[in-house]
Amino acid sequence: MAGCRRLSGSSLREVLGEAEGVLFDCDGVLWTGERAVPGAAELLERLSRNGKATLFVSNNSRRSVAELERRFSRLGFRGVRGEQVFSSALCSALFLRQRLLLGGEAGAAGEPSASPPGPVFVLGGEGLRGELREAGLRLVGDEEEPQERAPVCAVLVGYDDQFTFAKLSEACAYLRDPQCLLVATDPDPWHPLSDGQRTPGTGSLTAAVETASGRKAMVVGKPNTYMFECIVERFGVDPSRMLMVGDRLETDILFGKNCGLDTVLTLTGVSRLEEAQAYMASDSPAAKDLVPHYYVDSIADLIPGLDE
Numbered sequence: 001m002a003g004c005r006r007l008s009g010s011s012l013r014e015v016l017g018e019a020e021g022v023l024f025d026c027d028g029v030l031w032t033g034e035r036a037v038p039g040a041a042e043l044l045e046r047l048s049r050n051g052k053a054t055l056f057v058s059n060n061s062r063r064s065v066a067e068l069e070r071r072f073s074r075l076g077f078r079g080v081r082g083e084q085v086f087s088s089a090l091c092s093a094l095f096l097r098q099r100l101l102l103g104g105e106a107g108a109a110g111e112p113s114a115s116p117p118g119p120v121f122v123l124g125g126e127g128l129r130g131e132l133r134e135a136g137l138r139l140v141g142d143e144e145e146p147q148e149r150a151p152v153c154a155v156l157v158g159y160d161d162q163f164t165f166a167k168l169s170e171a172c173a174y175l176r177d178p179q180c181l182l183v184a185t186d187p188d189p190w191h192p193l194s195d196g197q198r199t200p201g202t203g204s205l206t207a208a209v210e211t212a213s214g215r216k217a218m219v220v221g222k223p224n225t226y227m228f229e230c231i232v233e234r235f236g237v238d239p240s241r242m243l244m245v246g247d248r249l250e251t252d253i254l255f256g257k258n259c260g261l262d263t264v265l266t267l268t269g270v271s272r273l274e275e276a277q278a279y280m281a282s283d284s285p286a287a288k289d290l291v292p293h294y295y296v297d298s299i300a301d302l303i304p305g306l307d308e
Contacts, residue, residue, distance in 0.1 A: 002257070004276045007264060007294035012305035015262070015294070020241040021053030023231070023261065025222075026068070027060060028247035028269020029299060033194045036075040037268050039300025044077055046306045054084060055231055057244075059186035059221040059251060061089040061158035061202060063127040064134075083234070088185035088202075088221035089128040091230050092156060093135035095220050096120060096183065100153055101136055118150035121174050123167055123205060124158030128185065132156070154181040157206045157217065161199075168212055175213040182209065186221030188251060192270060222246075223254035228261075245299060249276060249290040257289050265292040266299050 007015060024030060030040045047054050056068075063071065065082045072080040100117040119138040122129055129139055140152060152174040160167070174180050188201035206217050220226050231237060239260040246252020247269025253276075256263035265276060273295060279287040296302060 002263065002280075002288070002291040002293045004265070004273075004280050004291050005294055007296050008301065008304075011294075012302065015243070016050075016052070016302065016305040018241065019052060019243050019262075021055060021237060022047060022243045022245055023055050023057050023228075023256075024299070025246035025248070025252045025269075026056055026058040028192070029245060029252075029266055030056075030077070031075055032268065034075070036077070037298055037300065039298065039303060041076045041078070043299055043303050043306075044080070046303055046308075048079065049308075050306050052306075053235070053237065053242075054080075055235070055237075056080070056085045057222060057227050057231070057255070058085070058087045059188050059202075060087060061092065061128045061185035061221075062125050063087065063089070064130045065090050066130075067127055086227050086230055087131075088227070089124075089131045089158065091227045092128070092158070092183060092185045092220045093131040093137065094230055095218075095226060096132065096137055096154055096156065096181075097135040099181065116150070118153040120154045120156055121152050121171060122156050122158065123160045123163060123171060123209070124156065124185070125160065125162075128156070128158040151177055152180055154183055155209070156183050156185070157202060157209055158185040159202050160205060163205055163208075168208055171209050172213045175209075175215050182213065182215045182217045184217040184219045184221075186251070187219050187223075188221075188248075222251040223258055225255075225258050228255070228259040245302075247271060249279065249292070253292045254290055256292075263292040263294070264302075265295040266297075267295065268298050 065085050068085050069082040119140045121140040155171045155174055184206040187203040189203040190198040190201045242261050244256030244261040245264045247266050249271040253263045280291045
């Protein structure tokens with residue numbers, strides 16, 4: 001059972017020594033805004049020198065993997081490659097590619113569909129749209145409308161700071177077709193801003209679409225396991241030898257629990273230690289799923305557990 005213990009000293013060396021690799025969330029863990037968390041770049045380099053895999057799982061659907069790779073470099077993280085990064089934008093594109101182009105359940109092998117599917121209606125920015133195009137999917141608005149356009153086959157809700165009533169109405173019109181999928185990149189209800197304020201997240205926009213359409217979205221990102229299934233397919237990792245490090249109990253820590261990973265809460269982001277302790281004291285099994293195995297004040301606190 002997860003015990004929310006401070007990870008330090010001999011326990012730290014033991015936990016990191018047994019791990020083959022570490023999954024990191026990005027926002028609030030490796031960086032806050034445009035500033036890297038002090039010591040984060042050194043930790044990644046130390047993990048690499050110790051032969052530990054480092055992979056990155058982000059619910060942020062605003063940026064493409066290529067944009068995230070450039071952000072790592074800009075913030076001083078050397079040697080991070082795009083193939084190590086699993087964003088909700090990328091994984092949503094892989095999910096829809098599997099369902100629409102390969103004609104199978106996501107995560108299962110499939111044969112190409114006999115006829116090309118209709119386009120996807122996207123509530124989101126260019127980073128998300130770019131990942132869908134890379135996956136071979138057509139998008140509403142990308143090309144001149146043919147007289148006999150195939151029906152829209154999916155509505156994908158991501159982070160959209162240009163969300164409008166008109167977009168909501170258009171999404172609902174497509175979703176009247178029961179064959180049209182409703183998919184959300186992630187469930188995050190809000191995101192913190194640097195001035196202490198909050199901005200609505202994808203989860204808030206998804207709730208609006210669900211309420212207006214009467215449909216329930218399939219959610220790709222954390223805490224659901226699809227992102228980890230993508231990692232296993234690409235790298236063949238053993239969940240019992242991986243750590244999940246994140247700053248949000250309801251997504252990162254629950255994601256780790258759902259995937260069979262030991263979890264570490266870092267206190268540089270959204271969730272507070274008091275919240276984790278309250279969940280641990282609760283009688284609710286669902287609340288206990290949100291309790292991390294360990295916590296640290298910052299991921300820099302992991303550095304002493306690794307050899308120089």
